[in-house]
Amino acid sequence: MSRIKETSLPGVGVQYEFTTSKGRRMGVVHHHSGRREMFLCSPDDPDSAALTVGLDDEDAFALGEALDVLQIVESVSPAKYEVEGLVFEWIPITEESPASGKTIGDMRLRTLTGSSVVAVLRQGGSTPAPGPEFGLIAGDTLVVAGTPDGIDAVIDLVDGR
Amino acid sequence: MTHTAILFLELGGIIALLAIMARLASRLSLSPIPFYLLGGLMFGEGGLIPVVTSESFVEVGAQVGVVVLLLMLGLEYSGRELMTSLKFSAPVGIMDFVLNYVPGLIAGLLLGMELIPSLFLGGVTYISSTGVVAKLLGDLGWTGNRETPMVLSVLVFEDLAVAFLLPVLGAVALGSSLSSAIGSVVIALLGVGIALVVSIKYGHEFSARAFSGSNEVNLLTLLGITLIVAGAAEVIHVSAAVGAFLVGIAVSGDAANRAEVQLAPLRDLFAAVFFVFFGLSTDPSVLPAVVGPVIALAVVTTATKFAVAWWAGHRGGIGRRGRLRAAASLVARGEFSVIIAALGVAAGGGSRLEAIAAGYVLIMATLGPVVARFADRGAVTVG
Incomplete structure (x- = not known):
């Protein structure tokens, strides 16, 4: 079901990535500190994040809301x-x-x-x-x-x- | 002038100089480590301004610096992370060790150094600087890159390898028999095992119980435990640094995150003192004689780190540019090279080991970020 690949970044956090239907690699890095970074790779170097946007809790929540596709809000941590x-x-x-x-x-x-x-x-x-x-x-x-x-x-x- | 007056003037002078060095380093977007070393060289014996009165104080501060550095390193990792990345990175980690430890060892022997200092010099050239690399990844916006998990798992392997290397080197340097060297390593292995089990099985509960007080209580508890474990480790010849590292691994979860925030200023101060002290105790007059070997070592071990990263990237299906970035980020050597050299010197490694290590780290800690910026193609980071 999920296309998201999860990779541990020891000492930093966890990297979640997937490839968009148009073939661009994108994803989010969750830092241990709670900070999140959203990244998008350019087509000519799919290994490298061409754009990185730092998001705090509220930013991330606002972005999720704006995308309006959440199925289960609480799937990671028990609320x-x-x-x-x-x-x-x-x-x-x-x-x-x-x-x-x-x-x-x-x-x-x-x-x-x-x-x-x-x-x-x-x-x-x-x-x-x-x-x-x-x-x-x-x-x-x-x-x-x-x-x-x-x-x-x-x-x-x-x-x- | 009274003793106190001289002490304060000297300490104030050193810390003010550190401030200038740190400012310069951040202006140039470089690691402050080589700048601190230079500062120490300027003050030391035979340097521009010899420091005498505060030397013993600085020495104790330097040892605390090593303990805090290693504690913070342990705090960054949870036991689970260490286990998973060990599984994936073992072949690369072993290759990294062989290709980067051996040049230092051989260089030492070629230079006519004894076996023991040469063994330490291998450690100096082996280990990449976790601190410099972590900062580079953040600064250049590389955390989302595909090669980054691989780079970090190489660092994890190195950090764990040091936990075994230090007791072995320590035992060898003490001139102790093979059986007691094996004993130290077994104890270190047991310690790592216990720390991992505590972290994985009971990490969150243990940490939550032990560190549930106010910030002040938590800081004192953690520092107290760490120094006691570090001291105990030293008693059984397992190296205080390893003891502190193990405490850091055992503490995990929310408590570890809070501790990192609280310890950061302490680490900044004492780690800087440690680098200055290393510079202070290095005899600058030995430096010119080792310039040639240091440059040769720098060239060779830059190439060997490149080879490791290239091979690992190829294995991980990463493109050419990603492999270049991985290689460039691993080139930097820093805090651990200095820590290993300092232990080697304490074990009677001699002034040449010290001078080579100082010169080598001066080059490699500066070169790392510069090379990495060349490999970068201007990623955009917002927010």
Whole structure:
């Protein structure tokens, strides 16, 4: 699905790159410091960034908004919202997670933690209010509602701790 | 004048000179390292203005400088990054070591130096300057380039190689037996292993717990731990620099990012003091005699770094211009060459090792950024 190639830049951050449909290489460097740089290569030297634009958090967010193509906003870092003692958390399921390949019922999340899976976010379509028979796969993100302790318990189960 | 008055005047003079040197370096877009070395040469024994009173203070500052430099280097890397790039860069890294360590070693022997200083001289010519290269990549807008991951993974390999090289050289220099040399290396290996495990498995929790206080508390905690580990490493002959490097690797995540910001001014000061001290203790009268060998070494080891980068770039499917850029960025030698030379001198390497290293770094730290600018074709960087 993804055309983006991810390369580690030790000591600097991570380089994400892809080739546009017209054959130009472009991408973004995420620095460990949180700074982002967007780069675009010229056609005569596709290895070299001809133009580099530094973006801070707000710039990057504004650019994402302007491009208006975001499918899942929170896919990288789990987000968390808290409303009067009730916590909503976005919990990604990784390859290593024991939840990958199981149904929500198999995981007995509600029984063991008292928290509910409100929705499952997946590339290509999200499911609100999934039933216990809903099968989870790596790459999914669970939206879970519960008490702070209940949420921590879900995270432990999903991470296999 | 009182002792305090002389001490302050001398220290103030040195730091003011450093300020002028740093300003000049940034005006010329060059690394400040060769400028600091020159400053030290001017002040040292036989130099224009001999510094006497503050020498012992500067010496301690210089040693702290090495520790802080290596700590910061370790902080830049997380254990996971080190593992992945080791896997990919091992063949290139080994080639880099062979092609760039051997010229220094041979040059030392040809010049009639003993085996031990020659072994150190190999280290001086081997390792590229992580600091100079990192700054170049940022300044020239090369972070998005396709060859950049390869350049950085070569640097990672070198930095890890130094963590093994220093204890080996240290053991050899002490004239200790083969078994105790092996012992030092085993301890260094264990240390690296432990630091990697801590960083990968417990990095974030460990760092978050240990460094959850105010900025002041965090700074003192980290410096305290680092100096204790560095001292302990020195006790068992594994080199304080390696100890500090390992602490840096073990600390990761958010804590490492914050620590880098807090330590930056300390590093700027003490690293500058370290370079000045190296210049100070170098005898300028030995320099003219080594000019020829230094230039020859500079030419040869520029060519060998080019060869490594060219081959690695070819392997990685990078175009000619990208390979040129990779080669140009790896040419610079700087802080680690000086650190290795300083250890060699401390181990009785003699004034010639010191003079060759000083002259060599003067050339290579200046040449690196200049060559890189030639390889650059004016990338545009905004913001």
